[in-house]
Amino acid sequence: MNAPVALSARLARGTEAGQTRAAPVAAGGLDLLEALRSALGALAANKLRAVLTGLGIFIGVAAVIATVSVGAGARQQVLGQIQSLGANLLVIWPGSVNQAGVRLGAGQRPNLTWDDAQALLEVPGIVAVSGNIRGQNQVVAGNANWSTSVQGSDPDLFAVQDWALEDGRFFTAEEARGARKVVVLGATVAEALFGDEGAVGQEIRVRSTPFEVIGVLARKGQNPMGQDQDDVAVIPFWTARRSVMGANRVWARGVNWISLKVEDGADMAEAAEEVRSLMRQRHRLAANEPDDFNLRNMSDVAATFDASAKTLSMLLASAAAVSLLVGGIGVMNIMLVSVTERTREIGLRLAIGARRRDILAQFLIEAVVLALLGGAVGVAAGIGLSHALGRVAGWPVLIQMDAVALAVGVSALTGLFFGFWPARRAARLDPIAALRHD
Amino acid sequence: MLLIETQGLTKHYAAGEGTVAALSGVSLAVSPGEFVAAMGPSGSGKSTFLNLIGCLDRPTRGEYRLVGEDVSRLPPDRLAGIRNRRLGFVFQSFNLLPRADALANVELPLVYGSVGRRERRERAAAMLALVGLGERMHHRPSQLSGGQQQRVAIARALVNEPDLILADEPTGALDSRTGLEIMALLQGMNREGVAVLMVTHDAEIARFASRCLRFHDGRLVADEAQAPAAASAELAALDDGGARAA
Ligand SMILES: Nc1ncnc2c1ncn2[C@@H]1O[C@H](COP(=O)(O)OP(=O)(O)O)[C@@H](O)[C@H]1O
Numbered sequence: 001m002n003a004p005v006a007l008s009a010r011l012a013r014g015t016e017a018g019q020t021r022a023a024p025v026a027a028g029g030l031d032l033l034e035a036l037r038s039a040l041g042a043l044a045a046n047k048l049r050a051v052l053t054g055l056g057i058f059i060g061v062a063a064v065i066a067t068v069s070v071g072a073g074a075r076q077q078v079l080g081q082i083q084s085l086g087a088n089l090l091v092i093w094p095g096s097v098n099q100a101g102v103r104l105g106a107g108q109r110p111n112l113t114w115d116d117a118q119a120l121l122e123v124p125g126i127v128a129v130s131g132n133i134r135g136q137n138q139v140v141a142g143n144a145n146w147s148t149s150v151q152g153s154d155p156d157l158f159a160v161q162d163w164a165l166e167d168g169r170f171f172t173a174e175e176a177r178g179a180r181k182v183v184v185l186g187a188t189v190a191e192a193l194f195g196d197e198g199a200v201g202q203e204i205r206v207r208s209t210p211f212e213v214i215g216v217l218a219r220k221g222q223n224p225m226g227q228d229q230d231d232v233a234v235i236p237f238w239t240a241r242r243s244v245m246g247a248n249r250v251w252a253r254g255v256n257w258i259s260l261k262v263e264d265g266a267d268m269a270e271a272a273e274e275v276r277s278l279m280r281q282r283h284r285l286a287a288n289e290p291d292d293f294n295l296r297n298m299s300d301v302a303a304t305f306d307a308s309a310k311t312l313s314m315l316l317a318s319a320a321a322v323s324l325l326v327g328g329i330g331v332m333n334i335m336l337v338s339v340t341e342r343t344r345e346i347g348l349r350l351a352i353g354a355r356r357r358d359i360l361a362q363f364l365i366e367a368v369v370l371a372l373l374g375g376a377v378g379v380a381a382g383i384g385l386s387h388a389l390g391r392v393a394g395w396p397v398l399i400q401m402d403a404v405a406l407a408v409g410v411s412a413l414t415g416l417f418f419g420f421w422p423a424r425r426a427a428r429l430d431p432i433a434a435l436r437h438d
Numbered sequence: 439m440l441l442i443e444t445q446g447l448t449k450h451y452a453a454g455e456g457t458v459a460a461l462s463g464v465s466l467a468v469s470p471g472e473f474v475a476a477m478g479p480s481g482s483g484k485s486t487f488l489n490l491i492g493c494l495d496r497p498t499r500g501e502y503r504l505v506g507e508d509v510s511r512l513p514p515d516r517l518a519g520i521r522n523r524r525l526g527f528v529f530q531s532f533n534l535l536p537r538a539d540a541l542a543n544v545e546l547p548l549v550y551g552s553v554g555r556r557e558r559r560e561r562a563a564a565m566l567a568l569v570g571l572g573e574r575m576h577h578r579p580s581q582l583s584g585g586q587q588q589r590v591a592i593a594r595a596l597v598n599e600p601d602l603i604l605a606d607e608p609t610g611a612l613d614s615r616t617g618l619e620i621m622a623l624l625q626g627m628n629r630e631g632v633a634v635l636m637v638t639h640d641a642e643i644a645r646f647a648s649r650c651l652r653f654h655d656g657r658l659v660a661d662e663a664q665a666p667a668a669a670s671a672e673l674a675a676l677d678d679g680g681a682r683a684a
């Protein structure tokens with residue numbers, strides 16, 4: 001046997017027990033690197049369990065990031081579309097009409113007139129007004145033809161809708177009054193008819209009537225209903241009435257809708273109220289009669305949409321947060337199991353000099369590492385999922401870095417929070433009882 | 439200065455309605471470098487005594503000085519520091535960390551003693567070489583025999599250069615020959631100046647101590663010095679006999 005012989009070589013403790021050795025510096029405890037290594041080792045010893053537990057956190061984090069990012073992207077897109085309709089925009093549509101006590105549905109009979117539109121210019125705070133009619137028509141240029149919305153409007157339309165020009169010019173008040181056969185094309189129509197060639201100065205035909213193209217509008221994209229706002233050909237209102245829409249003897253001065261621009265900085269709600277009151281007056285509505293028109297404040301629409309979109313994404317995010325919570329409970333569960341399984345190990349560590357806070361730190365670090373690993377993979381998956389969802393739904397995706405940071409922070413906190421109780425249980429074990437545990 | 443000095447050391451445990459006196463009024467003194475065996479029937483208070491001396495527990499009454507310092511009323515974390523610096527533990531069931539190799543197991547007390555990584559490695563490796571396991575530093579406990587595991591445990595108990603090794607039935611889980619090897623190792627270390635307090639119910643094993651305490655019903659009933667048998671000599675004789683028989 002070799003051991004006792006070898007002993008004298010080492011153990012050269014010159015000091016006797018009685019002579020107190022210089023006590024080591026009050027133990028600073030586990031260094032972090034060692035603690036991390038030990039935590040990873042403990043997790044690696046039970047890989048399947050660690051993976052399954054991390055999965056709970058992973059799903060929660062991925063869901064939070066995906067819902068928040070996709071929600072933010074979708075919201076921004078729709079808000080942008082609403083904005084693209086025009087800032088400070090009021091719109092009036094025909095409402096339901098009472099005729100001899102029979103209530104007719106909205107739009108059953110056009111009851112808005114071009115004269116209504118003109119009158120509304122008098123309302124203080126209203127800076128631009130356009131009465132509009134619109135019909136689907138075939139437009140032809142040479143061999144090319146295209147079916148589009150031909151829209152008759154007042155020259156103010158471009159101001160009302162904040163519509164810029166790509167090329168050429170808008171029609172003038174002069175041209176409008178004279179019912180001249182000039183047209184301003186939406187970008188989609190210009191491209192369909194003329195491709196890359198300049199459209200301005202060319203001739204197109206609508207119902208065999210020739211029009212001179214005087215301008216091409218800058219692209220606006222889709223409206224909130226998903227329609228292409230650039231698929232339009234705008235001509236003066238009275239030109240449309242006379243040459244395109246056909247004579248409507250009953251309602252020769254009727255419009256489909258009226259759009260108005262409120263002065264920048266003016267109170268939208270106040271302006272809308274003034275408009276409503278003038279319209280009621282013009283339509284001779286008695287005080288007890290309902291409006292026979294619909295007045296929409298587009299900034300209200302945007303605000304309403306924004307609020308409901310926010311609510312929806314909050315709901316989704318809290319559903320995702322609940323799954324994070326469930327993941328956290330999974331962490332707690334597994335840590336409790338781990339503490340029980342390793343009771344003897346804890347007893348041993350205590351016996352050889354671990355302080356309670358060393359044991360506490362050991363299990364806390366293990367729980368946090370577990371949660372963070374799940375969280376990190378969850379962040380990657382959440383970002384991937386956001387992009388996949390965005391592609392499928394055709395939405396832009398706005399990865400919210402604060403949501404990512406939050407998710408990572410929350411998963412670390414989840415580990416801390418749900419790891420604390422098991423860790424405290426471990427730290428409070430009585431070394432003797434723990435050593436005797438089987 | 440004395441290594442251990444107790445005055446009326448008493449430990450009561452709550453049991454059902456009343457209390458059990460696991461240890462009653464034990465007073466004794468142990469000098470540095472002694473090899474003390476604690477004997478007695480099951481339930482006589484040996485382990486309770488060892489746990490108190492090992493600062494794993496605090497007495498209900500009485501005083502305990504370890505190397506002159508009164509440790510009987512210290513809070514748990516102070517006791518942890520004392521266990522780390524002054525004491526080493528050897529258990530009947532080894533209590534090695536199953537996932538760690540021999541080296542990491544021996545390093546563990548140094549981790550809690552805030553010793554740097556390199557120094558830890560060196561000291562643990564030297565200690566493993568000392569107990570004859572220099573070749574098996576990277577074996578896990580499951581890859582080692584019972585006797586080898588207990589050697590790792592002894593190396594772990596020694597690595598902090600303690601004043602006292604506490605061993606509760608260190609040979610209890612081993613066959614008699616391996617037990618003899620472990621006793622030879624403990625005796626060798628004791629010769630180097632480390633005091634040993636060993637609990638055993640086995641008179642064969644108690645022979646290797648230089649002093650024998652006997653407990654009964656929680657009382658210290660006998661405390662005798664004795665001429666210790668030499669474990670390494672018995673081991674050599676055993677090997678000789680085996681060789682002749684073969
Ligand atoms: N944690 C405890 N709770 C209650 N009673 C205990 C506890 N530990 C030991 N005892 C009792 O104290 C007495 C002494 O036990 P112990 O010191 O383990 O004896 P030994 O090691 O000599 O077999 C026994 O009667 C035992 O039942």
Ligand SMILES: [Mg+2]
Nearest residue numbers: 481484485486
């Ligand atoms: Mg016992």
